[in-house]
Amino acid sequence: MKRISVTILMSVILVIGVTAQKKYVRQAEGHIDKSELKEAKTKLDMAFQDKKSKDWAKTFFVYGRLAQVAGGSDNEEFIKLFDDPFKIAYKNYQKAIELDDNMKNPVNMQLPLLSNAVINKGIGGFQTKNYSVALDAFEFAMIVGDNEIFGGAADTSIIYNAALAAYNGEVYDKAIEHFTICSELGYGGADLYLLLKNCYLEIGDSTNTAKTLQDAFEAFPGNEAVLVHLVNYYLTSGRNEQALEYLAIAKEKDPDNSTFYHAEGVLYDKAGNQDKAMKAYLKAAELDPDYFDTQYNIGALLFNKGVTMVEKANTIMDNEEYKKAKAAAEEQFAKALPYMEKAHELMPEDIATMETLKILYYRMQMMEKHEVIVKKLSEAKGKE
Numbered sequence: 001m002k003r004i005s006v007t008i009l010m011s012v013i014l015v016i017g018v019t020a021q022k023k024y025v026r027q028a029e030g031h032i033d034k035s036e037l038k039e040a041k042t043k044l045d046m047a048f049q050d051k052k053s054k055d056w057a058k059t060f061f062v063y064g065r066l067a068q069v070a071g072g073s074d075n076e077e078f079i080k081l082f083d084d085p086f087k088i089a090y091k092n093y094q095k096a097i098e099l100d101d102n103m104k105n106p107v108n109m110q111l112p113l114l115s116n117a118v119i120n121k122g123i124g125g126f127q128t129k130n131y132s133v134a135l136d137a138f139e140f141a142m143i144v145g146d147n148e149i150f151g152g153a154a155d156t157s158i159i160y161n162a163a164l165a166a167y168n169g170e171v172y173d174k175a176i177e178h179f180t181i182c183s184e185l186g187y188g189g190a191d192l193y194l195l196l197k198n199c200y201l202e203i204g205d206s207t208n209t210a211k212t213l214q215d216a217f218e219a220f221p222g223n224e225a226v227l228v229h230l231v232n233y234y235l236t237s238g239r240n241e242q243a244l245e246y247l248a249i250a251k252e253k254d255p256d257n258s259t260f261y262h263a264e265g266v267l268y269d270k271a272g273n274q275d276k277a278m279k280a281y282l283k284a285a286e287l288d289p290d291y292f293d294t295q296y297n298i299g300a301l302l303f304n305k306g307v308t309m310v311e312k313a314n315t316i317m318d319n320e321e322y323k324k325a326k327a328a329a330e331e332q333f334a335k336a337l338p339y340m341e342k343a344h345e346l347m348p349e350d351i352a353t354m355e356t357l358k359i360l361y362y363r364m365q366m367m368e369k370h371e372v373i374v375k376k377l378s379e380a381k382g383k384e
Contacts, residue, residue, distance in 0.1 A: 022053050025062050032066055037078045040066050057100035064092030065110060072117045086118050086137075090144060108149040115144045122161060131169030138162035139174075156187035163195070172199045183215075190220040194229055209233065217246075224254055231263055240267050258288035265297060274301060292346040296353060299339030303356055306332035333363055351380055 024047040031040035044063050047053040070078045071085030082088050093110065096103040118141045125134030138161045145155045163178030179196040182188045193216030200209040213233055216226045227250040234243035244267055250260045265280035278301055284294045306329050313325035337360050344353045354377040361370035 022047070022056060022058075024050075025053060025056065025059050028062050028066065032062070032069055035069075037066060037070050037073070037075075037081060041081055055099065057096045057103045060092040060099065061096040061103055061106060064089040064096065064107075067092065068110065068114050068117065071121075086114060086121070087140060089114055090140075108147075111144060111147055111149050115141055115150075118144060119158065122165065126161075126165065126168075129168075131165045132171075134165035135162060135169055135171065135174065138165055154181075154185060156182055156185050159185075160188055160192070163192075167195055167199065170202070172202050175199045190216060190223045190226050193219070194225065197229065197233075206237070222253060224250070224257075227253065228259075231260075235263060235267070240271060243267055256287055258284045258291060258294070261287065262291065262294050262297075265294070269297065269301065274305065277301060289342075290346060292343055292350070295339050295346060296343040296350075299336045299343055299353075299356065302332060302336035302339065303360070306330075306336060330363065333360055336360065337364070348376075349380055351377065354380065 024043040028040040028043040028047070031037070031043060044059065044066060047056075047059050048063075053059050066089075067082050067085040068089035070081045071089065073079055079085070089110075093103075093107045093114075097107055118137050122134045122137030122141060125131065125137055138158055141158050142155070142162065145158060146152075159178050160182050163175050163182060166172070166174035166178060176196065176199045179188070179192055179199065182192055183196065193212055197209055197212040197216070200206075200212060210233065213226070213230045216223070217230055220226050227246055230246045231243050231250060234240070234246065244264065247260055247264050247267070250257070251264075254260065261280045261284035265277045265284060268274075268277035268280060278298070281294055281298045281301065284291065285298060288294065309325065309329035309332055313322055313329055316322040316325055336356075340353060340357050340360060343350070344357060347353065354373055357373045358370065358377060361367070361373060
């Protein structure tokens, strides 16, 4: 009987000892509930120093909860308790489950709150244009979102936000990675392809630039923005045949868009097909008479043709034939004048337009206008 009493007494002492060592964790929980986070951290630091509680799953869980609460606080002192509170929280939650599978339920109750806090951090980074913070937050939100509590489906909006943060922060390899995932998941629409195209352009990858635009066209054949980007890409890369091919589609989709006809005119102009260029420019001017480039290009086309006619006239030896050829050239210059004047009206400071007008006014003996344009030209050059 005496031996049994001793055994019972030793068991009580053991339980009291373990409880005493784990009391710091319970005290820390109480401090967290009262928003006494510095005190909670002190208690948990003590718990981690003791061999009885340093490997206890709940110690890690409560430490994770403390870090999470600190990270979501508006109090700078609390935020500074941890270098990267949300990642520390997640790391400790995972450790708690590793030590005791029964911790899954309490951890799973915290993960949605942690996810929301991390996403809000990413949004805050966007709002302050701190895109590196936003990117890091959204990428971490993707890691948190991989947990089974969220059902295993990828959160495409988070991936897209990570891509946008990387894009705005000019981290193009990351942007490409995340945009590509979104496209594979069918998220982001036509805008995603155009942003992805911009990423490839920025890193000088012309092959994937063209491929991305082609993929965009196949996915969204009726999207005008995609067509415009396709046309512009082929225009700037000198691939005129492809540009004309997509311009034809674009005009069919939107026959009243003057920019398509203007672009067509530029292509034919560069190819030396002046008749087709003029036809396209005139259609563009009809649809939008206030577009400077179209008015200037028509005027320049007519003016240059006049110059060519003068050069040919100067090779004619017969005086009568020379006079006829010269008169025809002057008529050509007269045709160019209203377009150049309209261009000048639309963009009064453009020097090339004024230079051309100066020549036209002189050739046509419109000396008052010539004097005015010479003065304007001198003033404009003085500002350069």
